[in-house]
Amino acid sequence: MSTPLVNEFDNWIRTRFVDLNTELESLYFAQDKKEQIQGVGEELKLALITEGDQFVQQLLHEGNTDEGFDSGFDLLGNVGFLMSASRRHEMDEKHPALKSASALAMQLGASLGVVPRFASAHLETHNRAQNGKYKTFTHLDDEKVFLDYNTRGVFGFIRASEALLHILPLGVSHPVTLDLLNTAKDALEKVVENNTALFNELDVDRFFYNVRPYYKTHKVGRHEYRGANAGDFAGINVIDLLLGLCRGNDPYYSQLLVDKFLFMRPEEQLTLRDCMRRTSLMDEFLAVSDEERESQWFKINLSAFLDVCEAHGETARQHHSQLISRFIESPAAKYELAHRQDMTASGPPLEVLLAALQKLHDLRTASYREDIQTRHQDVQTLRSYL
Amino acid sequence: MSTPLVNEFDNWIRTRFVDLNTELESLYFAQDKKEQIQGVGEELKLALITEGDQFVQQLLHEGNTDEGFDSGFDLLGNVGFLMSASRRHEMDEKHPALKSASALAMQLGASLGVVPRFASAHLETHNRAQNGKYKTFTHLDDEKVFLDYNTRGVFGFIRASEALLHILPLGVSHPVTLDLLNTAKDALEKVVENNTALFNELDVDRFFYNVRPYYKTHKVGRHEYRGANAGDFAGINVIDLLLGLCRGNDPYYSQLLVDKFLFMRPEEQLTLRDCMRRTSLMDEFLAVSDEERESQWFKINLSAFLDVCEAHGETARQHHSQLISRFIESPAAKYELAHRQDMTASGPPLEVLLAALQKLHDLRTASYREDIQTRHQDVQTLRSYL
Amino acid sequence: MSTPLVNEFDNWIRTRFVDLNTELESLYFAQDKKEQIQGVGEELKLALITEGDQFVQQLLHEGNTDEGFDSGFDLLGNVGFLMSASRRHEMDEKHPALKSASALAMQLGASLGVVPRFASAHLETHNRAQNGKYKTFTHLDDEKVFLDYNTRGVFGFIRASEALLHILPLGVSHPVTLDLLNTAKDALEKVVENNTALFNELDVDRFFYNVRPYYKTHKVGRHEYRGANAGDFAGINVIDLLLGLCRGNDPYYSQLLVDKFLFMRPEEQLTLRDCMRRTSLMDEFLAVSDEERESQWFKINLSAFLDVCEAHGETARQHHSQLISRFIESPAAKYELAHRQDMTASGPPLEVLLAALQKLHDLRTASYREDIQTRHQDVQTLRSYL
Amino acid sequence: MSTPLVNEFDNWIRTRFVDLNTELESLYFAQDKKEQIQGVGEELKLALITEGDQFVQQLLHEGNTDEGFDSGFDLLGNVGFLMSASRRHEMDEKHPALKSASALAMQLGASLGVVPRFASAHLETHNRAQNGKYKTFTHLDDEKVFLDYNTRGVFGFIRASEALLHILPLGVSHPVTLDLLNTAKDALEKVVENNTALFNELDVDRFFYNVRPYYKTHKVGRHEYRGANAGDFAGINVIDLLLGLCRGNDPYYSQLLVDKFLFMRPEEQLTLRDCMRRTSLMDEFLAVSDEERESQWFKINLSAFLDVCEAHGETARQHHSQLISRFIESPAAKYELAHRQDMTASGPPLEVLLAALQKLHDLRTASYREDIQTRHQDVQTLRSYL
Numbered sequence A, B, C, D: 001m002s003t004p005l006v007n008e009f010d011n012w013i014r015t016r017f018v019d020l021n022t023e024l025e026s027l028y029f030a031q032d033k034k035e036q037i038q039g040v041g042e043e044l045k046l047a048l049i050t051e052g053d054q055f056v057q058q059l060l061h062e063g064n065t066d067e068g069f070d071s072g073f074d075l076l077g078n079v080g081f082l083m084s085a086s087r088r089h090e091m092d093e094k095h096p097a098l099k100s101a102s103a104l105a106m107q108l109g110a111s112l113g114v115v116p117r118f119a120s121a122h123l124e125t126h127n128r129a130q131n132g133k134y135k136t137f138t139h140l141d142d143e144k145v146f147l148d149y150n151t152r153g154v155f156g157f158i159r160a161s162e163a164l165l166h167i168l169p170l171g172v173s174h175p176v177t178l179d180l181l182n183t184a185k186d187a188l189e190k191v192v193e194n195n196t197a198l199f200n201e202l203d204v205d206r207f208f209y210n211v212r213p214y215y216k217t218h219k220v221g222r223h224e225y226r227g228a229n230a231g232d233f234a235g236i237n238v239i240d241l242l243l244g245l246c247r248g249n250d251p252y253y254s255q256l257l258v259d260k261f262l263f264m265r266p267e268e269q270l271t272l273r274d275c276m277r278r279t280s281l282m283d284e285f286l287a288v289s290d291e292e293r294e295s296q297w298f299k300i301n302l303s304a305f306l307d308v309c310e311a312h313g314e315t316a317r318q319h320h321s322q323l324i325s326r327f328i329e330s331p332a333a334k335y336e337l338a339h340r341q342d343m344t345a346s347g348p349p350l351e352v353l354l355a356a357l358q359k360l361h362d363l364r365t366a367s368y369r370e371d372i373q374t375r376h377q378d379v380q381t382l383r384s385y386l
Ligand code: HEM
Pocket: C149, C150, C153, C154, C157, C195, C198, C202, C207, C229, C230, C231, C232, C236, C319, C323, C324, C327, C328, C344, C345, C346, C347, C353, C357, C360
């Protein structure tokens, strides 16, 4: 279901493109100031953009070939890989090859209903392996470690979200709801285990200097699009909303959703939209009448529910205090790069990003905050019923 | 999101309707020939149909109230409960109350895109509990036992199907595919455990005489619709198709799908349709080249895949040799009812149904058959690669 | 977006298949009893089924090729053409070639969400022309005349339905609603003109003996599917429902919809379903308050609305008293075939069908009927407001 | 299908809100420098924002009420009206009432899949009239004139687009394609007539000073959203793409689509996306073989196609040289406002916008341009075949 040209380009992305990036990374890493990459390996950079452009030109000319959504989405990923690598190697934004790549990316993005750049799905949940190898920017082990664990983490959240979604038609008092809550908890606990492994195995410097730079903000056409991050799938927000820890009428959270929607695949956008119109499980538990609270099911199901909230909070705590701290904050501080404009995937300066992530952390852990509304009090109320 | 009238009817279905059915069942069960129910409890039957009809008349008159899919689907379930109970109590098909109920059911079914009768989703995955109690026909413990375990079984298959669906974009060689295969296997093993518990706890006679009769074939408008059964959800067929044990171009299996589609909710119909256009995991494993079979991933992922097939086969084996045999075949033989026309949910005589189920069993277990094509040989081939 | 095999089969359907049917028709028509076709042209019949089967076998084997909905729908049409021609030539239902064709048709129908046979869309709205020629069964002029006008008629109804759909968000009192009502009326008047031309140009005997027989009921797999007719598109029912002349809670009409849904393409099913949850324009006009009836817009828009109802009624009158009468009733009577089982596309005996169509006629013309509810009185009421 | 609160807010928007804006406009217009509105009518402005905020607060608190898409979309329009009026009256962007309004708009926009502001559909195709009056900002006649004609124009383009969409499955050589092309042409000619009437009836100053300012760019949450314009519906681009005058791989045009998608309703987004994967009619005509060009259908259908292109070009010419010139360019020049930042709906300075619109004009009229690719040459080629 793809044209020969599309396949050739895919092949190039899976081989030569990876070789070139890897060579460049090894040059960069060999330097004292690993972040100063201007002037380093210029021929390799040129090869990358020139060879890539040959495919792009032909693809633009081949025009719309209507091979179905999956094929188009995959091609968008490949153009996106090329553009992100150009960005990572700090090539001139005005380079004509980037103009053509933008044109192709915009055509594809518009016709697919997603941002015109590569998104996390291209790296994780929709990154097809060939003979055991999925697409990466480089041959570096640390990129693989990062993606292997990320993908597992994402699927863990997705599994939890699927279990919670199945609860909606049953209601909080159904006997099988208990099973589904337990499934969700197990899945979230797997996420924590998995992230611990990532924390232990990933090399800080390699990740900081040679992997992360590929996930930066860059321009496509007239607009700047924030980078890919492991959170660009619906499942995590489905969990937030269905548990009730985050809410759609909270401007901080709805802004986050507004900014995120087009980074998800269309079917995920629909799932998440559907969740926004649902009553959360927390609100359902809070609405149980005094009398019904005496029923046998109540403490059993409520207790399982609070365990899920706890497990979800734990993933947030760990993400914040382990992953972000170790792999971003520390090296940024250590190497005094915290103020570089392009430090973060989403674009804003590091401290702004960190404050925003703290908010999210506090919502998910139902922590007490003076300045914003969390579910701290409601969780306390529910606990008191046990 | 429902009109007051819709809620009142729902309330009636959850209370008075259950009382009436329970009383009738206790009269029937007290008899020698428990299946001869004509003339027994006629006043109760009349009350049931007359009271129900009052709601139906008003609902028809209230007309289209556009309260959204979920509300309409729920209402269809309630009308369907009323019609199925009338059928179970062998009331005259030509009763005017059944005409009105048909009219309402057809309007709802047509506007929702499903059969105009209650389907399994109304009993299991979409049966909302209120204060711990979901909708049932009777107060009998055995109905609850049956539905509790059925619902758990269904969610087990669904969880397995979700894991397999996530593999599609990754391909069989992706490292995370291993995790997803293991998740599928675990879920299927839970189904087996769960069915064993059902086997042990369910009372044969109670089920045979007082529960099953509510799930019979009956007419709505001009057509006869087969009864509800626990298999009317997409997940089980998604597993069949994605594993590759059953195939869309097998006329036996495609007939089964054709007959089943409108018994599923629309979103499930879409999921299943989508699966029909996919390459199965088995075919992907068979297509691995000689050379690639030497790669490290191959034996690991293949072995996990064959375990999933085995687990899926085990659920079929158990369903056949335990559940069907104990709860349908044996009592039918014992009470010499095997030839009654309405013995089975789907309508055909028992021996025809059993032969069809045997076929399905043989497909899912990849057994050798002379007369039909199973994946027996292909599974052997794959095993030989381990 | 189709495999070579699919294209070859399409080519065969567009050439050799048409030749064979045409030859057979000319043999049949040369006879005294044109309807007695058993034993006539048996070699040609055999050639048709044998050659067709070769494609079907290969297509079944090629399996799921996932070339997108349009390609699959087109292929289903081609298999359907083959099966319908076999039916028309009264070949044995048990012929193994028909078994294979059934298998392919069921696989396609199930995966597409439509009946597993050719439907009107294959003949009319989705019948792609190549160098000016669309697909037909024969080379006969009268088949082309019939399809040309049918297709125009269908698009006329569709245009009217599109205009009415646009009114829904505006309401009956919006100034631009007047324009949309006039567009609908114009479109319906074009349908009448077009049907008059059909009435004048189509040869009764040719149509009766050589064209219609291809549109008969036949079996696919276990079930019998009624034949194709020019009414199998959503537009006509959208008009019925939005004008309010027919209603979803009328059991006659909801039965008609239930029977018709899967003969429509999925996107049309959705449109029609959506209409079923809307308030009709007639009900909106009836709900206008006494006071608002004094407003300037009221008489203007109401009068335009009643004109649309009138135009829609006129198409029904004409279909009934001209098309059906001249091309079906008369020849059936003349040739004493009225009692043949397979006289009608939908299966029932001619008089039953005619009575049903009379009902539909009376609903659409808002005629007075003692036995069923039409909008006769409501239309009178509205007229009295002018 | 709306909560009482939602209805009360709608009522306020339809009455008091219009009164307040009208009073303010009359104060502004009475001034010498009609564009200097700071300090004018401050109490009225305050009333507007304070009263509006009371509804918004309660709506935020009422939370997700899940009354269906249409109800949510309508509510988003109403919040959007409030924010746009605040923008028009140049109220402080940091006003807390605008923060709440943003929160509500983002929640709604995210859950609906559209921009979190009012869009053209709220003014035109989905602006429900009550007793003859649809929603407006003011009581001014010129606002009504502008919207009446805009709405008619939009429906004209939509009608043309619907006819073209129906051609896709038939192909350019089908006999009924001729009818559909003629329908498209008629509809476009109606657009031209309609725009001429608008040109003649609309008062330049009133439109410039009292109507257009409500359609400006403004912020919601963190982002700035361009204003509403009569072009925010899919139909116009469907025509562009299906005729082939504009193309998805043209970066100028794909940028335009990228920027426009979320200003359309979701169902329109899908239609437009689907068009992007289609072969244009122009490309189909160009692909006709030498031999087929001799067939009878070719000149007939081609000639009708070129007439549609011509009619579409004419609408563009008129929009450019009449509407934009008279109602924007001239007054901007006359009153020396051309350089004001907020002159245009989409934000950029007037001359930039005009250059962009010129490009669009040249694409649609297939004019010759040195710097960009138009279909000038291809249209010439086709003309030479007549
Ligand atoms: C020779 C010309 C025609 C004849 C003899 C004819 C006859 C019939 C018959 C017998 C049926 C009932 C089908 C069945 O259930 O067996 C039918 C249905 C229908 N026909 Fe025709 N037809 C003709 C042309 C047309 C045309 C040109 C249109 C316009 C599009 C049309 C629209 C419909 C519709 C909409 C139905 C479905 C029932 C309904 O909703 O009214 N027919 N026709």
